[in-house]
Amino acid sequence: MLKRFIAVDWGTTRLRAYCCEFSAQGEVQLLASAAGPGVKKVQTSFPATLSAVIAPFIQQFGQLPVLMAGQISSSIGWFETDYLNCPVSPQAIKPAMVSVKVDELTLHITPGLRYQSADGQDDTMRGEELQLLGLLKRYPHYQQGQHLICLPGTHCKWVILDYGKVHWFKTAITGELFDIVIQHSILLPPLAALPTDDTSGFLEGCTRSLADSPESLVHSLFSVRTKQLFTQCNAATARNYLSGLLIGADIKTIMQSIETASCQNKPVVLIGTGQLQQAYANALAAAGKSSTLIAEQDVALAGFGFIAADQTNLV
Template sequence: MTASPSFIAVDWGTSHLRAYLCEVQTQSTFKLLAQRDGPGVVKASQHFGQTLVDTVGDWEQEYGSLPIYISGQITSNIGWHVTPYLECPINPEELLNLAVSFSYAGLTIKALPGTKCMLKNNLFDVMRGEELQILGFLKENPEYQHVKVLLCLPGTHTKWVLLDRGEIICFKTAMTGELYDLLCNQSVLIPNDCAKGEFDWESFEQGCELTLGSDNGNLAHGIFSVRTRQLSKDLTPVQAKAYLSGVLIGSDVRASRHASEWQLLSDTQVVVIGTEQLNKCFITALKQIGVKSIGVDVKAATLSGFNYLFNLEMKE
């Protein structure tokens, strides 16, 4: 059967571009026909239009003009076309209301907005792209539209998001993934010629225990222990990378545990929406403090969110 694509979804973050060719089957179901990856906002070096054409242009040539939805850091002030931030509390279904439409090289593009909130400590926080994951998760799991739940969306900039009856109430961002990348590649902690190896879960749990069990977090000292434990031959470089991941994720979970915006108790259930590896990391860290959690595939949630918005727009 010949494929009949309906739209192109582009999740374009700081580190990665992921483009999806999608075919709508019913209002709530779709089929992923193809996927392409490309450079994130930072590596695209402002050549955003050409990067998009290079990634999805042949799809348009083969199937004709398709609507393209873009979301993530590409719509921020370090990206291509800036879209506004919607004030929380907000239902993620409202994303289409302030989307920005434009054209480039024959492509018809709709850039989705982000969200913003003010926290109890009077700090301002923002996110872009994760709203699609949240929307898709809620559409795939409608029982969560009627309760209060804490989400963890791990990535370059991990988000902890409080939902109440389908609305995004507030969220906190931690630069966990970006710190890990910087410390692995631009510090003295991990040797440049570190051989690749299987992720060492025992070392990861040791790193989690260090920061989760500290009275004051002790993150800066904990980070340096990645180097000293290699000098003392306690860790190989491969183990040290997993240990560093544990130190950072443990600190992230510890901060969320003590957040004043929500209560992270033993009877709390956290929903982690990420890749299989990141889900396992955060679920492991949460388990160390007695918090139950479940993992949801981030790709499925993202595409479900895009699919819902496409169908919503077709109704209008």
């Protein structure tokens, strides 16, 4: 077993790097962490960005193998790896990894997952499969029965685990659409993109999207602007109203999907972090659904740990 390794979860909007060590009992322990820009936000090059982020790890512990997951292995990333077809066990990503030597670094990169519906519609994920693997290893009871998993982010993933296999999943570009609207539309002023502690308006947006009326999201979105024009709604409140509209619409679609019918009586497993995870929990509650919150970092490290364990070729 490797004693130490570097794990890199490199998504569309952010890079998260972890320097890890196995304990004597085989548990993954976090030695240090660092962050950097996502695949779409890299200003220099992928090699330079990675080197800068993990340099403190290497200075302290020497050269270590680097395990990478996420959009870095996609067509918009650094090295493109294959997709594994669903249904599939997340454990299958381990033997399908690709190893690449870059200067003095040895990179071990995970594949993605692909789901194709009965009518031929495709969906993909990269990075979330690593968290699903960690979920199954850290919480083995999710290997039994069917469970609906939600992984909020730039591209929110909804997944059905069926006895430990990824049976179905669907992507909503909720986070990316939110960023596009606040940065490139007339619905909100530029300052609305700034973080705020004001959470008013979110539930109102959720309630509107979750209503039984057949209103389309492309129609309700314009109410973000009209609320500011006629109801004394400030930009911060409108920003949260927009978030509620988008997340509520996402949840309503999933809850009405025939694919998720078998999981309706179980809590939704929410893998995430911070305000976004809590926002989905609040929106689910508004829809009458309970949720179980699980920390993204915990399952990510568990997934990387499973990949690193007993891998004598990771040098």
